[in-house]
Ligand code: FES
């Protein structure tokens with residue numbers, strides 16, 4: 001490869017596993033050229049490494065806490081390669097339990113959700129409380145009466161924390177806290193999903209659908225691919241959903257972090273002339289936010305939101321708000337407005353790309369509103385979000401064509417020798433008055449966020465020490 005870039009990587013490329021055909025993981029990355037082998041999108045050995053080295057080490061978003069409001073409420077989700085039970089305790093806390101009986105390993109429940117104070121294994125009938133402790137078994141006295149200590153029979157439990165109403169889990173006891181893991185991205189994340197004391201709730205259970213694509217095809221895009229919007233989503237310009245219609249849709253502030261979280265902040269007037277019309281030069285930030293509240297936020301809550309975060313944050317929210325991004329590795333989010341069937345309407349969602357194999361992913365997609373939202377705002381937000389980002393949404397459909405296509409090419413003998421290239425590079429530069437931290441890139445959206453996502457990915461996959 002010959003493309004030169006200004007931005008060299010500082011990755012340690014001397015380590016990492018070697019695949020069965022003798023290819024080292026590091027040979028699938030061109031660090032100076034900022035390229036990644038397409039083979040990463042379909043190789044079963046790589047997939048297995050991801051399950052072992054990545055999905056067991058980082059915080060993964062599993063559920064919205066409003067899905068399990070009462071003690072005993074549970075939902076079953078996928079944490080990397082494992083099925084887990086996300087369950088509300090009597091104390092109000094939420095636990096994440098491995099959905100595997102400690103007797104001989106059967107899944108304790110195959111329901112998607114429910115409410116129960118106990119979990120009874122269908123195989124031999126061992127019973128656990130919903131904190132995961134072993135409680136009883138059929139013929140227990142005859143079978144196990146001479147075993148005094150049964151504490152080791154408790155279910156395996158992941159660390160669980162909340163942020164933005166989402167339940168996150170992590171298997172690694174040495175991983176940082178969730179707040180530390182989110183790092184500089186937490187400030188922006190909170191402005192989207194921790195806006196009020198009462199918090200947000202999911203409008204119904206998440207929409208779920210399966211895409212025949214590798215999970216990273218979706219994840220690398222949501223790390224920061226602003227570039228594809230002009231072409232892959234051209235129909236949005238043709239329909240008028242994005243009616244500015246030029247490359248200003250790519251202009252704004254991109255934010256990334258060393259852990260690979262990524263975010264695009266955009267003046268909404270760059271996307272929609274209607275949004276441009278909402279703000280006049282004379283407007284103060286709060287005036288703008290009263291005319292176009294952050295998606296899903298009732299007008300009545302704006303004053304308290306402003307008190308909570310201060311004028312600099314409100315200026316950002318009015319002028320160049322966080323719109324779309326992803327918490328590494330696979331929790332994507334959007335918080336924006338879109339011109340749809342009912343005019344300019346709020347879109348707000350969090351979704352995860354759950355790996356189901358090298359060439360299959362399941363999307364779980366939540367629509368969110370503030371708990372204090374009126375039925376009208378709730379209904380409008382739900383309809384608008386589903387119209388654009390639901391399983392058959394106007395925006396979603398385009399991406400669901402691209403991701404399987406990348407995956408198909410990556411299976412070909414010649415195709416997998418291709419590279420995914422990220423040569424367009426900025427140096428980080430923080431504009432005057434920008435209130436947030438992170439690696440901040442101003443101007444046209446380049447490839448930095450996505451490359452930072454891959455760097456974080458490589459660091460985890462190549463780490464032989466843990
Ligand atoms: S595998 Fe669960 S009781 Fe035997």
Ligand SMILES: [Fe+2]
Nearest residue numbers: 228232233399
């Ligand atoms: Fe897209």
